Amino acid sequence: MKYFYFLIFICTSSCYQIERNCQDYKTGTFQSTISIDGKSYTSEFTRTETLQIERFNTKIDSASVRWINDCEMIFKTINPKNRAEQKDVHLKILTTTNNTYTFEFGYVGSPVKQKGVAKRVN
Numbered sequence: 001m002k003y004f005y006f007l008i009f010i011c012t013s014s015c016y017q018i019e020r021n022c023q024d025y026k027t028g029t030f031q032s033t034i035s036i037d038g039k040s041y042t043s044e045f046t047r048t049e050t051l052q053i054e055r056f057n058t059k060i061d062s063a064s065v066r067w068i069n070d071c072e073m074i075f076k077t078i079n080p081k082n083r084a085e086q087k088d089v090h091l092k093i094l095t096t097t098n099n100t101y102t103f104e105f106g107y108v109g110s111p112v113k114q115k116g117v118a119k120r121v122n
Contacts, residue, residue, distance in 0.1 A: 022071035022093045025101050025118070034116035044121065063089075074108065 029046045045054035047065065052075060054061045063075040075089040091105040099120045106113040 019096055020071055020093060021096045022101075024096065025093060025120070026067070026070075028120055029122040030118040031121050032116055032118040034114060036114065061085075 027048055029044070031042060031044050033040060033042045035041070041056070043054050043056040045052055047053075049067075050065055052063050052065050054063070062078045064078060066074045066076070068074065071093040073091050075091065077085045080086040088108040089105055090108045091103055093101050093103050094115075095102045100117055102115065102117050104113045104115045
């Protein structure tokens with residue numbers, strides 16, 4: 001009998017699919033919050049299909065955007081000022097809601113990933 005309940009649980013839970021309407025977040029103005037070593041950082045960015053301009057404190061960064069698929073993109077800093085900024089960043093949208101999305105990001109090829117949440121501002 002235990003196996004029957006287990007089988008029912010597996011069958012019903014496998015039907016659940018995480019919502020990802022990534023098309024809704026390809027362009028627009030967003031506010032992003034990430035946590036690094038327990039400290040929260042917030043920035044605001046505007047994204048078009050091919051460009052992202054991010055404002056963090058008084059610093060402005062521009063990056064070209066290359067979409068891999070509807071939910072994944074690669075950022076390449078346009079005018080890198082150091083070696084770290086020369087590395088491309090891979091971002092993947094994990095889940096979406098009406099006005100936010102959860103994402104993970106990291107340098108291309110690196111196994112280290114961090115997560116954050118972006119909220120549509122406009």
